[in-house]
Amino acid sequence: MPRAWPVFVYWLSLYRRTWRATIVISVANPVLFLLGIGVGLGHLVNHGHAATLGGVSYSAFFAPGLLAASAMQTGYIEGAGRVFAAAGWAGSYRAAATTPLEPGEIMAGHMLYMGFRVLSSCAVFVAVMAIFGVSAGWWVLATLPAALITGLAFAIPAAAWVITQRSMARLQTLFRFLLMPMYMFSGTFFALGQLPGGLRLLASALPLAQGVALCRSLSLGRASLPAVAGHSAYLLALILAGILIARVTYRRRLHP
Amino acid sequence: MEETPIVVARGLTKIYRSRDGAPAFRAVDGIDFSFGRGEAFGFLGPNGAGKSSTMRMLAAISPASGGSLEVLGMDPALDGPRIRARIGVVPQDDCLDRELSVRENILVYGRYFGLRRDLIRERLGELLAFAQLEEKADAQVEVLSGGMRRRLTIARSLINRPEILLLDEPTTGLDPQARHILWDRLYRLKQDGVTLIITTHYMDEAEQLCDRLAVMDGGRIVAEGSPRALIEAHVTREVLELRFSVDAHAAVAERLRDRRLGERVELLPDRVVVYAHDGEAALAQVHAAQLSPITALVRRATLEDVFLKLTGRSLID
Numbered sequence: 332m333p334r335a336w337p338v339f340v341y342w343l344s345l346y347r348r349t350w351r352a353t354i355v356i357s358v359a360n361p362v363l364f365l366l367g368i369g370v371g372l373g374h375l376v377n378h379g380h381a382a383t384l385g386g387v388s389y390s391a392f393f394a395p396g397l398l399a400a401s402a403m404q405t406g407y408i409e410g411a412g413r414v415f416a417a418a419g420w421a422g423s424y425r426a427a428a429t430t431p432l433e434p435g436e437i438m439a440g441h442m443l444y445m446g447f448r449v450l451s452s453c454a455v456f457v458a459v460m461a462i463f464g465v466s467a468g469w470w471v472l473a474t475l476p477a478a479l480i481t482g483l484a485f486a487i488p489a490a491a492w493v494i495t496q497r498s499m500a501r502l503q504t505l506f507r508f509l510l511m512p513m514y515m516f517s518g519t520f521f522a523l524g525q526l527p528g529g530l531r532l533l534a535s536a537l538p539l540a541q542g543v544a545l546c547r548s549l550s551l552g553r554a555s556l557p558a559v560a561g562h563s564a565y566l567l568a569l570i571l572a573g574i575l576i577a578r579v580t581y582r583r584r585l586h587p
Numbered sequence: 588m589e590e591t592p593i594v595v596a597r598g599l600t601k602i603y604r605s606r607d608g609a610p611a612f613r614a615v616d617g618i619d620f621s622f623g624r625g626e627a628f629g630f631l632g633p634n635g636a637g638k639s640s641t642m643r644m645l646a647a648i649s650p651a652s653g654g655s656l657e658v659l660g661m662d663p664a665l666d667g668p669r670i671r672a673r674i675g676v677v678p679q680d681d682c683l684d685r686e687l688s689v690r691e692n693i694l695v696y697g698r699y700f701g702l703r704r705d706l707i708r709e710r711l712g713e714l715l716a717f718a719q720l721e722e723k724a725d726a727q728v729e730v731l732s733g734g735m736r737r738r739l740t741i742a743r744s745l746i747n748r749p750e751i752l753l754l755d756e757p758t759t760g761l762d763p764q765a766r767h768i769l770w771d772r773l774y775r776l777k778q779d780g781v782t783l784i785i786t787t788h789y790m791d792e793a794e795q796l797c798d799r800l801a802v803m804d805g806g807r808i809v810a811e812g813s814p815r816a817l818i819e820a821h822v823t824r825e826v827l828e829l830r831f832s833v834d835a836h837a838a839v840a841e842r843l844r845d846r847r848l849g850e851r852v853e854l855l856p857d858r859v860v861v862y863a864h865d866g867e868a869a870l871a872q873v874h875a876a877q878l879s880p881i882t883a884l885v886r887r888a889t890l891e892d893v894f895l896k897l898t899g900r901s902l903i904d
Contacts, residue, residue, distance in 0.1 A: 337698035344695065345686055422682030428648050429676035429744075430699035431668040586648050586667075587603070 334432060338440020341423070343447070357455040364397055365390060365463055368520075384522055387551060394465040395474055395550035396519035398456050399542035402482035405452045407510060409445040410486030411502050414493045417441070418584055425585070434585040435578055442487060442574070449482030450475070460550070467552030474546045477563075481542030484566040485510075487573030494577070494584045513539045518547075541565045591660075592621040593751060593782055594645065598654030601640045601806075614640040616806035617654060622799075624750070627773075627783040629797035631790065631890065637806040638786035639679070642755050645784065646676050659750065672700060675749030679756045681740045685729045689720055689739055692728060697746040710746060717772065718742035734765025741772060751782045758792055770795055790890035800890070804898045814890055821896050822888040823850050825866035829859045829873065829880040839878060848872055853895065862892070 346353075370390060384392040417423040427437045453475060461471045493502060517523075517539035523531050534540055545562035548554040601615035615637040622628045630638040643649035644656060647663035647670040656663055658670050683692050693714060697707035715721045718738040723731060731739065737757065744752060757773070758766040773796055777783055787793050793800055794814045802810040802817070810817055827849070831839055840854040849863030863869035866885030873880065 334701065337695070337701075340698065341695045344691065345684070348686060421684070422678075422680060423684060425678060426682035426684075426696065427699055429646060429671065429678070429682075430696065431672045431701065432699050433668060586650060587643070 335436045335440035335443065338427060338432065338437055339443040339447075341427075342441060342444035346444075346448070353452065354455065357452040358459065360401060361394070361397065361456045361459040365394055365459065365465070368393060385551070385553075388465070390463065391465045391551060392522070392547070393520065394460050394463070395546040396517075396543045398453060398460065398474060398478050398550075399481045399539060399546040400514055400517070400519045401456060402449055402453050402478040402542065403485045403510070403514070403539050405449050406445065406482035406484070406486035407489055407506065409448045410489035411493045411505075413445075414441070414490045415496065415499065415502060418494050419497070428585045434581040437585065438490075438577055438581040442483075442490065442577075445486040445490070446479065446483055449486065450479050453478040453482065466550045470549055470552040470554075473549040473554075477542070477545045477549055480563060480566045480570065481539070481546065484538055484542065484569040484573075487570050487577065489573075491573045491577035491580050494580050513537050516540075518543045538566065538569060593624045593626075593659060594784075595621040595657045596654065597656075599641070599644065599651055599656055600653035601637070601644060601649065602652040614806055615644070618801075618803075618806075618808045620801055620808065620811070622782060622784065624782055625777070625780050627777050627785065627796055627798045629793045629800045630784075630786045630803055631788070631793045631800050631894070632786075632803035633788055636803040638803055639755055641803075642753050642784070642786055645751075646674065646753050647671050648676075672747060673750050675744035675747065675752040677737075677740050677744050677752065677754040677757060679759065681736050683728045683736055683740060683743070686727065688725050688727055689715070689731070690724045692739065693743050693746055696743045700747045702746065707746065710748075714742040714745055717745070717775070719768070732765070734761050734768060737761060737765070737769060738772065741769075745776075749781065751784060752776060754783065754785045756786055756788070758787075758789065766792075790894070793890055802890075802894060802897060804894075809897045810893065817890060817893045818888050822892045823862040823864050824888060825863055826886055826888050826892055827861040827863055827866045827869045827873075828882075828884045828886070829861065829878075830857065830882045831859070831878075831880055833857070842876065842878070843873070846872070846876060851896075860892075860895075862888070862896075 372389065424437055428434065457471055457475050457478070460466050460474070466474070496502065516534050517537050518534065519539075523535050523540065526534055535544070541562045545559060545566070548558060597619050598617045599615060599619070600613070600617050603612045603614060605611045618637075618641070620628075630641060632638050640649065644651050644663065645658060647658065647667040650664055659673055661670050663670055684695070687695065690711060693711055694704070694707055697710070698704070715724055718741060720735060720739060720742065723735065728736065728739065741754075754773070758769055761769065770792070773783060783796070785792075785796055797814065799813055800811065800817060801808045810821065812820065829839070836854060836859055840852050840859045843852045843859065843861060849861040849869050851862040853860040853862070861869050870883055870885060873883070
């Protein structure tokens with residue numbers, strides 16, 4: 332899609348004005364969490380319950396979980412908030428729609444940028460993980476594509492839905508009642524094995540739990556091919572479904 | 588216009604699907620029109636008349652629900668991108684990127700047309716000169732005044748050298764001075780042979796800018812012609828406006844109608860309007876009838892009167 336490229340470049344040119352601030356956040360977030368929760372809380376956890384974490388330190392357990400959760404967060408912000416503004420008050424989509432670009436191209440250019448944002452912010456996170464030495468050597472690099480598809484599995488379905496919305500209220504409701512609980516119950520902070528049977532099954536079916544499991548197994552160097560394929564297929568299916576729906580919802584909104 | 592029209596619409600209809608429980612809405616209800624190259628055509632009507640929906644269909648960003656439409660010899664349903672490559676659109680709410688500079692806004696937009704960067708830079712100078720924004724080239728859009736933003740939107744819409752320029756309510760929300768600057772820019776475009784299609788609910792704007800007008804109401808075209816022809820066909824040359832105390836208006840209108848004053852007597856909430864070929868003579872008759880209005884004004888008939896006659900309502904509520 333070469334015609335989508337200028338749309339991607341447009342979003343980049345906006346990002347150029349704020350990238351320094353976002354880099355600081357991308358660095359500060361994992362550093363503070365890893366120091367505060369990983370090392371501090373981990374000190375308590377490691378003494379009693381190392382076995383439930385599969386025999387690894389709490390930091391090594393927690394860091395890839397947080398990576399997946401922050402990929403989700405970046406994905407949702409870029410896919411929901413940004414798309415809502417672009418389709419509404421900011422007018423970016425409406426301006427682009429008056430040019431030869433088709434709705435699908437405007438969508439593709441923006442999704443490319445969502446991928447860039449998830450990838451770049453997760454790359455910083457992964458670098459911090461490498462410096463802290465919480466991953467199994469070079470396996471840390473494999474967590475980056477895993478984090479990318481985790482982030483996009485939220486960004487793209489969010490974009491497909493948000494573009495149908497005229498008021499901000501439901502975006503906040505979704506964040507509060509879907510994303511925040513998911514953040515808590517997807518095995519970011521504790522092993523899902525600790526939950527009772529039914530709840531464990533439910534929690535492990537959550538999209539973020541899939542991303543957490545994928546990132547964690549890779550980071551610890553304990554990934555098995557079937558598990559990686561299963562988690563990836565789940566996340567890629569969400570991305571694909573998001574794209575297919577967005578093609579329809581974008582056209583409806585941009586060519587009413 | 589003898590040559591082939593640049594736009595032809597027959598029975599053009601737009602129905603919006605029902606949404607959130609609201610019933611389906613027929614915004615444009617089977618309208619016919621055509622424009623020739625170089626013409627300035629206006630859609631005049633109040634909010635909700637179907638002007639903007641018509642404009643969106645012309646801009647190939649909204650599919651028609653019925654009827655036929657041809658723009659530059661092409662069908663918007665099949666050739667949307669090719670049509671959009673040859674027209675310019677000035678939306679009512681600018682849709683500029685406030686975080687970017689004037690220059691960047693034009694550059695981004697030009698890239699959407701697939702124009703090369705050096706070509707855009709080449710055109711940028713003349714567009715900024717046209718919009719009288721040369722000194723603001725590197726200013727962020729955020730700090731521009733409303734009039735400057737609107738001129739930038741027009742400059743931006745010209746980046747692809749459009750053959751047709753669509754302007755939706757171009758001067759709504761601008762102060763009088765900014766409006767006159769903008770009108771001057773639009774005259775220049777017209778002189779350069781650009782076909783202008785304008786929507787407005789300001790009668791003075793329609794009179795100033797348009798060679799030909801379609802008066803729209805409730806999704807239909809209720810009259811069409813040059814501003815002068817519309818006035819001649821639908822109202823008298825002069826108009827007498829009378830104001831009495833508010834509760835007296837109905838009775839006064841009744842008395843004037845009984846006396847067969849002028850061609851027609853219209854009762855409005857705040858005044859009584861008499862359509863007469865000779866306004867002063869009509870006023871003399873009012874005085875002869877022992878009526879003493881608080882104010883009396885004789886003026887030439889305008890498009891506002893045409894609209895009032897055709898729809899029974901005022902353009903701006």
